[in-house]
Structure formats: C-alpha cells, structure tokens
Amino acid sequence: MLEKSHKYVSCEHCLVRENSLFKDFCKEEVAGLDEHKSCSFYKKNQPVFLEEGTPRGVFCLNSGKIKVFARGEEGKEQIIHVAKEGEVVGFRAMFSGEPYRVSATTLEDCNICFISKSEFLDLVDTNASLRNGILKELSTELADRATFITNMAQKSVRERLAFSLVFLDDIYKGEMINFSREDLANFVGTATETLIRLLKELKEDELIKTHARKIEILNREELIRMAGN
Amino acid sequence: MLEKSHKYVSCEHCLVRENSLFKDFCKEEVAGLDEHKSCSFYKKNQPVFLEEGTPRGVFCLNSGKIKVFARGEEGKEQIIHVAKEGEVVGFRAMFSGEPYRVSATTLEDCNICFISKSEFLDLVDTNASLRNGILKELSTELADRATFITNMAQKSVRERLAFSLVFLDDIYKGEMINFSREDLANFVGTATETLIRLLKELKEDELIKTHARKIEILNREELIRMAGN
C-alpha cells in the first residue's frame, strides 16, 4: 500500500529548483508548473515507478534520495543511478514510447512532485531551453554510462568500490553515506560478502570509518587514487 | 594519414536513409541535407572521431560498420556500441557541449557522410520529427546501456559472450561476424585468451563455427538461452 500524505511545495519557492531541469523557467512557466503538478510524500523504500510499468509522467525530487535500478536474471538489482534533491526522474521514458525498463525506489523519506506526461511533453514542445537542457542531460548521461560500462568491464571490485564511495560522497554532500550493504553491493556490482570484506580493508587502512551502517569518508584523495580515474 | 577518396552518395537515393534518423524527411529537407553534407571514404581501421576531440558534426554511415569505444585506465578499449549502415553516429556530442568522451573507428571500409554541427542543430531546431526521433533514440539507448551495465555486473563471461554473439549476429545480418578476437574480447569485456577459450567451447558444442577469424552462428536459440535474457 502506498501511504502518501500530501505536503504541498510550490515550485515558485522550491529551494532545489535551481538545480533542476526547470532552472531556467520564467515566472509564468513556474506558475504553470505549479498549477499542473501534484505533491506526494513517499516513505523510505517505497517504489516510485516499476520496470514494465506504463510511464505516466515525471517525478521531481523535492527532498530525499532515490535509487534507479535494473534487475538481472535472478532478480538481483543493479543500481544504475542515485538521484538527489532537485533531480527530475523518469523523463527518459516520456520519449521512448515503451514501458519503464528500470525501477526507482526511495532510499529515505522523500517529497516528490509529479507532472503528467502530456503536461511535460507540452512543456518540452514549447520551451526550447527545457528541451536543450533535456538533450544535454540525456547526452551527458549516455557518456556517463559508457564510463560506467567500462569501469564494470575493466576495473576490479576494489577499484569500483573506491569509485562508488567517492561518487556517493558527492551525492551525500556533507552527510555520511547511508546505504545498506546490499544496496552498496548492488551499486558496485559485487556480492554483499565481498563488499563487506573490502570495506573492512578500507577501514583498516583508515580511508573510511563506519558508524553502524553509515559510512564516513576519511581520505577522499586516496580513494580517488585507488579508483584510478 | 587519412586517405579519403570522395564517392558522392546523394541522400535522395541513399538506400539506407530509411533506417536512419532522417527517415521522415520530406523531399525539400532531403535536398537541404544533400547540399550541406560531404561524403568520404574511410578505409578499415581508420578513426572517425577521437576521445577528447572537439565535435564538429555528425557522421551518417552509408556503408560499412563502426565501433564506438571508451578507453579504460591502461588504454584498454571497451567497445560500447557497433554501428551499421544507416546509423547516424556522434550526434550525442552535439548536445553535451563537451569534447567527445568516446572514440569511433571503422571496422571495415566505409562510406560516411558528414553534416556540420551548425547545420545539424538547425535541423533539430526546425524539424520536430527529427527532434522526437533523437529524443527517442537517446532514451532508448540510455535504457540499453542500463541493461549493458547490468549484464557486465551480473553475468559470467560465458553468458556475456553468448549475448554478444547474438547481438552481433543481428548487426551482421546474413553475413558472418567479422571481428578480431581482440575487438570481440573488448566488446564482451574480458581478456583475449579467455575469449578464445570460450569460443572453443562453443565450437565443441556446435553452437558456432569459425572460418579463420569469421564466426558463423549455428544455433542462435541455444545462444540466446545461454545468454539468459
């Protein structure tokens, strides 16, 4: 059961909009957004959309973090992306004309605004700056994924872990990384046990420190070196 | 040294245009394309564009095949994509505002048409159907890469090889797969020696047959089963 309490956030006063695709919207456009969007509260570990489902609109993340993942053969998750405040999630599926090919789930409590597909596509049609932002975003992400593939294919698990920790450190700017071991393993692309063993080594080398499940980065530079790019 | 002989192919009579991004162009638009494009002949193993280079336009593949690849830490190639006749290559970089993040090289002799960045972006601005085609293409490819990442992370080399062979079988429709062992290894994401050993097993199981470097698919169904998706 989806338990969503409504906690309205106006786009006009949205603090994270400046990081989003809608950053260049003028006053009228923002007002238009506000009129057509809805807001929902999602609890931790609640699905936002599911593979195979029909895309009905885009999700603008007002607060909280989300994981986007695909499932491999035996249902094992592979986390493809971690989205944070300000990000618009699920807009790729607006253009593909297909069901979702990935799923998204909240990693913590989230406030998420929803804009319907027709509304969003209207905006794309009429707003050149949004359109260009989307083209740029899609292109950049495509290149990022090429790097991701290369890392997966050529780096050791240890290197990928270092890489992932640095990546997540950016996402959790300021705070400690708050990821279950399983999620972290599914992001790095390894078995949970292997991940835990490697985390232990990093702890012994004083590159990180753990506080229960939370991970604190102690030596970012060395992790970057270890990641090897 | 780039040795290119010019062998002009008009877009109007281009047999592969119907598969390309430009398939919906009307007569006038095709004429416009023709006016602004140039044609070049590329020999086998000739670079089309290089990582770090500045994108100046897009390449429309009239005949031949191209590999698109990233380089890992020690310069090892990871092949991300194989493009065939009709495909437009390099258009992602038109939107990202960054240097190329991947390289492209011909796998065989190719005829390639070139459309400059400004011309291409003009077309995108004025032609909604092209624009939508691009948005769709980018989105679909993004999802494909999510699958690619998942395969890399979760499948064994044997499964990835089976997957790759089926994939290449589609690209080389009708013909045998004509890939160096090293390129194939760099596509599967493994060491050349491992690749050769696994090919040998597939030969013993009569799923494939090799003719010198060329690979003939004997049992596609079983390969699909083996690939596991």
Next chain:
DNA sequence: CGAGCGATTGAAAAGACTCAACCACCGTGG
C-alpha cells in the same frame, strides 16, 4: 523477550586473468 533481517566471518571452490610460449597466416622483398 523472541523473531527476523541485515551485517559479518570463514572456508572452499570456481571463474577469470596473467604470463609465456607457440602456431598460422599474410604480405614483402630478395
């Protein structure tokens, strides 16, 4: 307080990689 899930550890096995050598084919020049 007990159930249950997530985190952790150990031991053994499997998968893949590296290194080193060898083979086979192909085009070149004598």
Next chain:
DNA sequence: CCACGGTGGTTGAGTCTTTTCAATCGCTCG
C-alpha cells in the same frame, strides 16, 4: 618462388580474485 618478419590467433600452467555456501552475530521492532 621462397625465406623473413610481423601480427593475430591459440594453448598451457599457475595464480589471484571473487563467489558461494554455511554459520554466527547483533541489533531493531513488535
């Protein structure tokens, strides 16, 4: 026409990483 050199393909042996399976621990929640 043949020896030569070079590149790409193939094989073998040994090693290391990573996975798997099984078991234990520890904490949180009802």
